[in-house]
Amino acid sequence: MWDFPIWPESASTVAPSVEALYLFIVALNIGITALVFGLLVLFSVLYYRRADDQVPPQYHGSMLLEIGWTAIPTVICLIVFAWGVKVYAELVVPPADAMDVYIVGRQWMWKAQYPGGQREINALHAVVGKPVKLTITSEDVLHSFSIPAFRVKSDAVPGRYTTLWFQPTQVGVYHIFCTEYCGTEHSRMIGKITVMEEADYQKWLSEKAELGDAVQGRKLFAKLQCVTCHAGESQARAPSLEEIHMKRIPLSFDKGSPVAPGATVLADENYLRESIRYPSAKIAAGYQYPSIMPAYDESLVSEDEMFQLIAYIKSLKKGQTPARNEHTTTPTALGAPAGRP
Amino acid sequence: MSTIITSAPPASAGSKDPGHGGGVDYLNHETSIASWLLTLDHKRIGILYLVAMSAMFVLGGFYASLIRAELITPKGDLMSSDFYNKSFTAHGVIMVFFVLIPLVPASLGNFMLPLMIGAKDVAFPRLNLISWYVYMIGAGFTLVALIGGGVDSGWTFYTPLSTTYLNSNVLLTATGLFILGFSSILTGLNFIVTIHRMRCPGMDWFRMPLFVWALYATSVIQLLGTPVIAITLALVGVERLLGVGIFDPRLGGDPILYQHLFWFYSHPAVYIMILPPLGVTNELISTFSRKPIFGYSMMAGASLAIAIFSFIVWAHHMFTSGLSPYAAMFFSLLTFSVAIPSGIKVFTWLATLFRGSISFDSPMLYAYGFIGLFTIGGMTGLFLSTLGTDIHFHDTYFVVAHFHYVMVGGAIVGFMGGLHFIWPKMFGRMYPEFPARMSAILIFVGFNLTFFPQFLVGYLGMPRRYHEYPDEFQVLNVFSSAGATVLGVGYLLPLLYLPWSVFFGEKAGRNPWGATTLDWTHTESPPTPHNFEETPVVTGEPYKYDTLFNKESALAGH
Amino acid sequence: MSLHPPAKAWTYWANFLALCVLTVVTWLTARMDLGALSTPVALGIAVIKAALVVLFFMHVWESTPLTKLVIAMSLFMLTVLLTFMFTDYMTRNYDVLPPADHAAAAPGKH
Amino acid sequence: MQVTEKKHAQEAHDDHGHGHELAHHFVSVEQQHDAGNLGMWMFLTTEVLFFGGLFAAYTIYRYKFEKVFEQASNILDPMLGAINTIVLIFSSVTMAFAVRSAQQGKSKAIVAWLGATIVFGGLFLGIKYFEWKHDAQLHVFPTSDFNWTWAREKHSEGEHGGHGHDSHGPELKGYIFNSPVVPANYVESDARNPEAKQAKLFFFLYFSMTSLHALHMVIGFGVMAVIMAYAWNGYYTANYYVPVESIGLYWHFVDLVWIFLFPLLYLLGAHLGAGH
Structure with a gap:
C-alpha cells in the first residue's frame, strides 16, 4: 500500500522539456512560499504584542x-511565460515525418x-522513437485525449479536428484518460497505449492487418460518386483533388463573397x-457559389468514414484519380487482402 | 480613522466592557418574524444572507463529503456513477453560485459597508431586500433541480453535453442560476452607488477602509460580468427547448463559443469570490498589528487592477480546447498580469506586519491562514497560466487543488476571519476564544491535508470528475479524504459556538479590537437602527492607531 | 428650484431630424453594393446615431464625468468581449504546422 | 471645511425634506437624485453586457457564415426596419419631452408625453408583429417548422412578382392567418443542407435579439403606466423626478439597441435585394 508513485513516468521526447519547466516553477513556488511563511513566522516572533496599549x-x-x-x-512572470511558449511550441508542432493515427471519441x-486500416478501441500502439500525430474528433460531446506519461492532451471537439503528437522514448504501457467530463461513464473512458520496439510493432500490425484507410476511402470515393465531378483530368464541374493536401488553395471571389480578393486557404x-460537410463554405477559385456539390452530413459520411476519405485524398497522386466508370472496385483488385476480420 | 465628531463621546478603544447601557439597537427595536423578512435595514439583510448561505454551505459540504467518501477506494463501490456525477455537480453549483460568489459581499459587505463609510444605509434599501429574495427564489429553483432529480452536467454546463445529451434537470438549474444572477447584479449595483454617493462628509476616496475598495472592485465585476453568463445560460435553455444549434456543431453552432462566453464571466467570478476576502484581510492585518496598511494607494489600485485584468484572461481555461495557438499565447501572457497585483497584496501585508504590535486573536489566526493558503493557491496558478505546463495539468486534480486553495482556502478562510472580526459588532457579544482558535488551526491543517495530496495526484495525471480511478492513485486519495474529515470538524465548530455566543457570549464593547474605522469608533455594538446618531465628519486617513490610542489612552486601565 | 435646468426644446427636434436623415442615409447606402465597405459604413452611421441619442436625449453632453466614465467602462468591456474572443476565431485556421513533407505520412509506408 | 459641508447638507434637508421627496437615509435631495441617476446608469451598463452576449454570438457566426447571413438578412424588409427605426426614434423624442416636463415640474405634461411614447412604442411593436407574422409564413421561425429552401424560393418569387423590394409576394397574401404547409420535397432538401442550419442560426439570433428588445419595450410600457398614474396625482416635483428620468434613460437605451439591430439584421443583405 505504501508503494505509491508521486512522480509520473516521463516517456516521450517532450516530457523532459515539460518537466524542466515544471521543476523551475516548483523552485519558484518553494522559494516564494518559504519567503512568505518565513517572514510571517519571523515577524510573529519578533513583533508580538507586548502590552495592551x-x-x-x-x-x-x-x-x-x-x-x-x-x-x-513582472520580470519573473515574463521569463516563465516565454519558457512556457517555447515548450508549448514543442507540444503543438508535429514533426514532418509523424505517422498519422486518427482518433474518434464517443460516449464512452x-x-x-x-493508416493501414487497423482499428482499436480504448487502446493505441506506438513504436519507440517514432513520432505519431493524432488527429482527433468526437462524434457526440466534448472529450479530451490525455496521456499523462507523455505530458500531452487535446480536447476532442465535435465538428472539428484537433491534433496532438508525441514521440515515445521508452517501451511500456501507459494510461490514456478522457479528461473532459463527458457524461455518466466518463471515468470508464480510459485506455492504454502500448509502446513497442519496431519489430514487435510490425508483428502486431500484421496480425491486425485490415484494409488500409486510404483503400477504404477509395471505395467510398467511388460509392459516394465523388468521382463523377472530381474527375481529375476534367475540371469543369469540380477541382481535381490530386496532391491537394497542404497546398494553398486560392478561393473564389465573386459578388458578395465573404472572402477578400486573393484570399487562400491551407488545404489541411x-x-x-x-468542404465535404459544407461544400459552399470556402469554394476554390474558378467555381460558382453556391457549390453544386451536395453536403455530406453525419448520416451520409460518419466520422470514421470521413477519416478514410481524407486519408484517401491525402494519398492521391498526380493522375491517380480513378476513371468515372470504376464504381465497383473490389478490394482484391487493389491488391489488398479480401474481407475484414 | 481619525475623526472629529461634534457631540458623541470618544470611542473607548480596546474596551471589552459594554459600551452603552442596553439602549435600542437594530436587533431589539423590532423582533417579529415579519420585521426580519420585510426589513430594509442593511444590517439585518446581511444577517439574512448569512443564515441562507450557511445553510447552503452545509448542503454543499454534505455533497463534498459524499465525493470524498466515494474516492477512498478506486472502484466505484459506494454509489453509482450517475449519482456521483450528480453529487459533484450539486457540490460545484451550490458552492460556487450560492456560497462563494455572494459570500463576503452579501453578508459582511452588506453589514459593514454603510458603517465603514458613515452612511445610514445603502443607497437602495428596497433593492437590497429584493436581491435577497431573488437569491432565495434562485436557490429554490436550483435546489428543486439538484435534489429532486439531480443534474449531472458539472457546474460548467459545457455544451453540447448539457444542451443535447443529458436528460437531467439542466433547464431548471439554468433558470435558477439565471434568476440568481440578478441578485448578484443588484447587490453590485447597490454597492457601487452607495460608495459613490453615500460617503459621509470628508470621506474621500483615499480615506476609505480598504475593504470598501475591495467591495467596489468586486461590484464592478458583478455588474459587468454577470449579465453575460445570464444571457449564456438563457441560450443554453433555449437550445434545449427549441433545438436551435447555437452551441451544437451538428446544427451549425460552435461549442467553443459557449466556453468563451461562460469563462468571460466565470473567470472574473473567481475574483468576485477572492477580492472581498482580500479586503477583509487588510482590515484584520492592520487592526491586529496596529499599523496602517503599507502602501495604501497601491493596495487600493491593486484591487481595481485585479478587477479589470480579470476580464481579459478568460481563455486560459481553454488552452486544450482547440483554441487557436496564437490566442492561447495571447491569453497566457495576459494571465500573468493578474499575478502581479496579487503578489503586491501579499508583500504589502508582510510589510505591514513588520515592526507591528501583533496580537493573535482568532481573526488574526484566520488572516494568517488566509495569507498562507492564498500564497500557495496563487503560486500554483503559475503552473496553469504557463502554456507548456498547463497542457499536462488541465482538467486534472492539480486544477482542483489549485482552485480550492484560492476559493476555499482563500475565500472561506478570509470570510471566517472577517466573520469573527465583525461578530462583536454584529451581535454585541464575544464568541468563545478557545474554540475559535481551535477551529482556525483545524481548518488550516485539515485544508492542507485535504488538498495538498491533490496537487501530487494531479501531477500524476488523475483527471477530475472521475468516479473510478487507477489503483496507484489510491494512497493520495485516502490522505485527501482523511484531511477532509479534519476540515469538516474545523467547519463544524463555528456552526456550534457562534450561534451559542449570540445568546450566551460575553458582552462586547463598541471597539473590542482597537480598530480605527468608523464602524468601530462611532457605532454601538450592536449598532442602532440608523447606525450613526449624527453624521460623522472625517478629517484624516484611515488606520491612524497613534492618534486613536494616544488621544484616548483608553487602554491604560486594562 | 429645480435640480437641473431643462434643455431647450429645439435641440430635441433638431436631434430627431438628424437621426431621421441618418436612418435614410444608412438605408440608401445599404442598397448600394459597397463590397467590403458596406458593414463599416452601416456601423459607422449607427455609431453616430447612437452618439446623438446618448449625448442629447440622455443628456450625457452636460452630465458629470462619472456618467461618462460609466459609459466608457461598459463600452470597454463590450469591446473586450467582442475583440478578445475574435483573436481565437481569426487565427484558428492559420497554418501553425510548418509546410512539411507529408508524403512520409502517406499510408502504406510503414 | 467639513463643518461647512455638514451645514450645507443640513440646509438641503431643511429646505426640501418633506413627505416622499426625501428618503430617510439620504442627506439631501441632490444626493438622492444623483444616487438614483447613477443607479440607472449602472443598470444600463449591465444591459449593455446582457445584449453584448448576443452581439458576441452574432459577430462570431456572422464572421463564420457571412454569405448565408447576407442571404438570410435579405428575407427581411429593410423598408419596414427603417420605418420602425424612425417610429422608435420619435418615441424617444416624446420621452425626452416627458423628462423635460418632469424637470419643470409639470405633472400633466408628463402624463401626456409618456402617453405619446406608449402610442409610438405600440406602433413599433405593431409593425414588428406583422413582420414576425410574415416571417412565420415564410417558415423562417427557428423551430422544427424552419425551412430555408422554401423561404428562399417564396421570397424570390415575391420579388419577381413586380413588387420591387417589397417582399410581400402576392401568393403569400392569402396566408395572413394560417401558414402554408411546406411540401415534403422541401423538407427533404432542407434536412441535409448545411446552409439551412446556418440560416437558422441567423434567424435564431434575429428572433432572440428582436424579441428580447420587444420584451424590454413591454416592460417599459408597464413601468411607464405606473409612472403615469403617479404623475397624474402630482407625485413628482422639480425636486423629485428620478423615476421619470430613469424610465427616460431606459427608453433611450432601448432605442440605442435598435439603432444597432437595424443595420446588423436588416441591412446586411439589402444590396442583394436591390440587385434583383
Whole structure:
C-alpha cells in the first residue's frame, strides 16, 4: 500500500522539456512560499504584542519597495511565460515525418484508426522513437485525449479536428484518460497505449492487418460518386483533388463573397472535412457559389468514414484519380487482402 | 480613522466592557418574524444572507463529503456513477453560485459597508431586500433541480453535453442560476452607488477602509460580468427547448463559443469570490498589528487592477480546447498580469506586519491562514497560466487543488476571519476564544491535508470528475479524504459556538479590537437602527492607531 | 428650484431630424453594393446615431464625468468581449504546422 | 471645511425634506437624485453586457457564415426596419419631452408625453408583429417548422412578382392567418443542407435579439403606466423626478439597441435585394 508513485513516468521526447519547466516553477513556488511563511513566522516572533496599549511606529509606505515588488515579479512572470511558449511550441508542432493515427471519441470509448486500416478501441500502439500525430474528433460531446506519461492532451471537439503528437522514448504501457467530463461513464473512458520496439510493432500490425484507410476511402470515393465531378483530368464541374493536401488553395471571389480578393486557404484536414460537410463554405477559385456539390452530413459520411476519405485524398497522386466508370472496385483488385476480420 | 465628531463621546478603544447601557439597537427595536423578512435595514439583510448561505454551505459540504467518501477506494463501490456525477455537480453549483460568489459581499459587505463609510444605509434599501429574495427564489429553483432529480452536467454546463445529451434537470438549474444572477447584479449595483454617493462628509476616496475598495472592485465585476453568463445560460435553455444549434456543431453552432462566453464571466467570478476576502484581510492585518496598511494607494489600485485584468484572461481555461495557438499565447501572457497585483497584496501585508504590535486573536489566526493558503493557491496558478505546463495539468486534480486553495482556502478562510472580526459588532457579544482558535488551526491543517495530496495526484495525471480511478492513485486519495474529515470538524465548530455566543457570549464593547474605522469608533455594538446618531465628519486617513490610542489612552486601565 | 435646468426644446427636434436623415442615409447606402465597405459604413452611421441619442436625449453632453466614465467602462468591456474572443476565431485556421513533407505520412509506408 | 459641508447638507434637508421627496437615509435631495441617476446608469451598463452576449454570438457566426447571413438578412424588409427605426426614434423624442416636463415640474405634461411614447412604442411593436407574422409564413421561425429552401424560393418569387423590394409576394397574401404547409420535397432538401442550419442560426439570433428588445419595450410600457398614474396625482416635483428620468434613460437605451439591430439584421443583405 505504501508503494505509491508521486512522480509520473516521463516517456516521450517532450516530457523532459515539460518537466524542466515544471521543476523551475516548483523552485519558484518553494522559494516564494518559504519567503512568505518565513517572514510571517519571523515577524510573529519578533513583533508580538507586548502590552495592551502598545502602539508601533506608523509607516505608510516606501516607493522603492513597492516598485521593487511590482517589477521583480513582472520580470519573473515574463521569463516563465516565454519558457512556457517555447515548450508549448514543442507540444503543438508535429514533426514532418509523424505517422498519422486518427482518433474518434464517443460516449464512452476511444476509437483509433491506423493508416493501414487497423482499428482499436480504448487502446493505441506506438513504436519507440517514432513520432505519431493524432488527429482527433468526437462524434457526440466534448472529450479530451490525455496521456499523462507523455505530458500531452487535446480536447476532442465535435465538428472539428484537433491534433496532438508525441514521440515515445521508452517501451511500456501507459494510461490514456478522457479528461473532459463527458457524461455518466466518463471515468470508464480510459485506455492504454502500448509502446513497442519496431519489430514487435510490425508483428502486431500484421496480425491486425485490415484494409488500409486510404483503400477504404477509395471505395467510398467511388460509392459516394465523388468521382463523377472530381474527375481529375476534367475540371469543369469540380477541382481535381490530386496532391491537394497542404497546398494553398486560392478561393473564389465573386459578388458578395465573404472572402477578400486573393484570399487562400491551407488545404489541411479541417479544410477537407469542411468542404465535404459544407461544400459552399470556402469554394476554390474558378467555381460558382453556391457549390453544386451536395453536403455530406453525419448520416451520409460518419466520422470514421470521413477519416478514410481524407486519408484517401491525402494519398492521391498526380493522375491517380480513378476513371468515372470504376464504381465497383473490389478490394482484391487493389491488391489488398479480401474481407475484414 | 481619525475623526472629529461634534457631540458623541470618544470611542473607548480596546474596551471589552459594554459600551452603552442596553439602549435600542437594530436587533431589539423590532423582533417579529415579519420585521426580519420585510426589513430594509442593511444590517439585518446581511444577517439574512448569512443564515441562507450557511445553510447552503452545509448542503454543499454534505455533497463534498459524499465525493470524498466515494474516492477512498478506486472502484466505484459506494454509489453509482450517475449519482456521483450528480453529487459533484450539486457540490460545484451550490458552492460556487450560492456560497462563494455572494459570500463576503452579501453578508459582511452588506453589514459593514454603510458603517465603514458613515452612511445610514445603502443607497437602495428596497433593492437590497429584493436581491435577497431573488437569491432565495434562485436557490429554490436550483435546489428543486439538484435534489429532486439531480443534474449531472458539472457546474460548467459545457455544451453540447448539457444542451443535447443529458436528460437531467439542466433547464431548471439554468433558470435558477439565471434568476440568481440578478441578485448578484443588484447587490453590485447597490454597492457601487452607495460608495459613490453615500460617503459621509470628508470621506474621500483615499480615506476609505480598504475593504470598501475591495467591495467596489468586486461590484464592478458583478455588474459587468454577470449579465453575460445570464444571457449564456438563457441560450443554453433555449437550445434545449427549441433545438436551435447555437452551441451544437451538428446544427451549425460552435461549442467553443459557449466556453468563451461562460469563462468571460466565470473567470472574473473567481475574483468576485477572492477580492472581498482580500479586503477583509487588510482590515484584520492592520487592526491586529496596529499599523496602517503599507502602501495604501497601491493596495487600493491593486484591487481595481485585479478587477479589470480579470476580464481579459478568460481563455486560459481553454488552452486544450482547440483554441487557436496564437490566442492561447495571447491569453497566457495576459494571465500573468493578474499575478502581479496579487503578489503586491501579499508583500504589502508582510510589510505591514513588520515592526507591528501583533496580537493573535482568532481573526488574526484566520488572516494568517488566509495569507498562507492564498500564497500557495496563487503560486500554483503559475503552473496553469504557463502554456507548456498547463497542457499536462488541465482538467486534472492539480486544477482542483489549485482552485480550492484560492476559493476555499482563500475565500472561506478570509470570510471566517472577517466573520469573527465583525461578530462583536454584529451581535454585541464575544464568541468563545478557545474554540475559535481551535477551529482556525483545524481548518488550516485539515485544508492542507485535504488538498495538498491533490496537487501530487494531479501531477500524476488523475483527471477530475472521475468516479473510478487507477489503483496507484489510491494512497493520495485516502490522505485527501482523511484531511477532509479534519476540515469538516474545523467547519463544524463555528456552526456550534457562534450561534451559542449570540445568546450566551460575553458582552462586547463598541471597539473590542482597537480598530480605527468608523464602524468601530462611532457605532454601538450592536449598532442602532440608523447606525450613526449624527453624521460623522472625517478629517484624516484611515488606520491612524497613534492618534486613536494616544488621544484616548483608553487602554491604560486594562 | 429645480435640480437641473431643462434643455431647450429645439435641440430635441433638431436631434430627431438628424437621426431621421441618418436612418435614410444608412438605408440608401445599404442598397448600394459597397463590397467590403458596406458593414463599416452601416456601423459607422449607427455609431453616430447612437452618439446623438446618448449625448442629447440622455443628456450625457452636460452630465458629470462619472456618467461618462460609466459609459466608457461598459463600452470597454463590450469591446473586450467582442475583440478578445475574435483573436481565437481569426487565427484558428492559420497554418501553425510548418509546410512539411507529408508524403512520409502517406499510408502504406510503414 | 467639513463643518461647512455638514451645514450645507443640513440646509438641503431643511429646505426640501418633506413627505416622499426625501428618503430617510439620504442627506439631501441632490444626493438622492444623483444616487438614483447613477443607479440607472449602472443598470444600463449591465444591459449593455446582457445584449453584448448576443452581439458576441452574432459577430462570431456572422464572421463564420457571412454569405448565408447576407442571404438570410435579405428575407427581411429593410423598408419596414427603417420605418420602425424612425417610429422608435420619435418615441424617444416624446420621452425626452416627458423628462423635460418632469424637470419643470409639470405633472400633466408628463402624463401626456409618456402617453405619446406608449402610442409610438405600440406602433413599433405593431409593425414588428406583422413582420414576425410574415416571417412565420415564410417558415423562417427557428423551430422544427424552419425551412430555408422554401423561404428562399417564396421570397424570390415575391420579388419577381413586380413588387420591387417589397417582399410581400402576392401568393403569400392569402396566408395572413394560417401558414402554408411546406411540401415534403422541401423538407427533404432542407434536412441535409448545411446552409439551412446556418440560416437558422441567423434567424435564431434575429428572433432572440428582436424579441428580447420587444420584451424590454413591454416592460417599459408597464413601468411607464405606473409612472403615469403617479404623475397624474402630482407625485413628482422639480425636486423629485428620478423615476421619470430613469424610465427616460431606459427608453433611450432601448432605442440605442435598435439603432444597432437595424443595420446588423436588416441591412446586411439589402444590396442583394436591390440587385434583383
